[in-house]
Amino acid sequence: MADTQYDFDLFTIGIGSGGTRASRIAAGHGARVAAAEEYRVGGTCVIRGCVPKKMLVYGAHFAEDLVDAQNFGWTIEGKSFDWVKLRDHVQKDIDRLEGLYGETLDNHGVTIFRERAEITGPHEITLASGKVVTAKYILIATGARPHMPDFEGNEHAITSNEAFHLDEVPKRILIAGGGYIANEFAGIFNEFGSKVTIANRSDVILRSYDAALRDRLLQISLTKGIEFCFNTEFEYVKKQEDGTLLVKLTGHEERVFDQVMIATGRVPNIEGLGLENVGVELGDRGQIKVDEFSKTNVDYIYAVGDVTDRVQLTPVAIREGQAFADSVFGPGEPYSVDHSCIPSAVFSHPPIAAVGMTEGEARNHLGSIKVFQSDFRPMKNVVAGRNERGLYKMIVDAANDRIVGIHMIAPEAPEIMQAAAIAVKAKLTKADFDATVAIHPTMAEELVLMK
């Protein structure tokens, strides 16, 4: 395996979800592996993405749980919320996870360079310190970063990167964007007591999700006090003497906020990587173009994860990293990742989860479909006096009874969806669901009781 012509068999740029998995697996197959990370080992998901975000979602949910608890007989006196305490607990756990990621790579014999890396020639990488190393294969796993729209005063806005480190919960926050990050942080800050306004360029939130779920989240969010400004863009943000931000959105009067957070998508991290030095081809969104085996147009350079902008999710980056490492360094046949039927979730309040085709997509692609729906008030909400309904939708191909999509908005929807997604991936039919006995009383039983 070892090709002594090069310092390493594999050099991975970026130690995030995809880079970590690829490096560890390649090393396990006997490759001599090095990896570089310019920020913190673990990448976006662990350091400033999925993991700290979910911890904040948990923290935020107590706001509702503590209110709901009263109808369940609990008296809660003197409740208060300490953001700094939560923030610091979350960061402490992130430090722990970062350590674990580093340890795992160390234990697999991966050489870690904690500095920026750039491709400076064929098979050649130069580190920020000036050290030059060579590798038989290079894997680009540099992820993506928040997109910052161009408008006057955008330097006063934060992104999700900074949201985890705020000194205090903003009294008034304007969140720009209609995607999952915007809606998740809207829920988080709203539960912590901020007055939240979402500003979106179009009049649609969560574009890729089923329309009925989007409408339901919008309606519940409005009821919870989140404000939406649609079809608008920034004219300017001006910092005032007292530190507050004066914001002008098109079609709206000037308004004052304490924070402006931009969550308008994420762009591939390709700047300063030296791709032009070796001629790596890019797509029209600035993503690295790869084939089904994650190989670029340059024979020895591969790319996985968000930088390829296929599906920007951690489990996808991990699978791509695994498939790359097994295919290039493992004993078996090369294989590729199946990007179809990937389940996903939005950790809003309440959360959304989905797999497969929306009703609209199924009508366009299949023509004849059956739609089953359960619109219910979860038992816990009934007792709590919370007038918040869940919605499950199942989309079935009328030609063969196969379930082609499941969509849910309700408490615990992502937890339930992980199991339901197996059934959709396995091409099970509505009859298979009907034949399954319910677990009563649960919310999930709605899945097997749809008429």
Ligand code: FAD
């Ligand atoms: P990353 O994990 O981003 O890792 C790339 C690494 O490369 C970074 O650490 C970066 O510092 C480093 N790097 C970049 N350039 C260089 C260079 N030149 N030299 C050295 N190092 C470099 N996904 C989910 O599945 N579920 C979720 O709930 C979820 N929530 C999210 C919430 C937020 C707020 C955000 C921002 C993202 C979330 N994601 C979620 C997306 C998920 O984090 C990404 O899809 C995933 O991290 C992509 O992994 P990756 O390996 O491609 O890149």
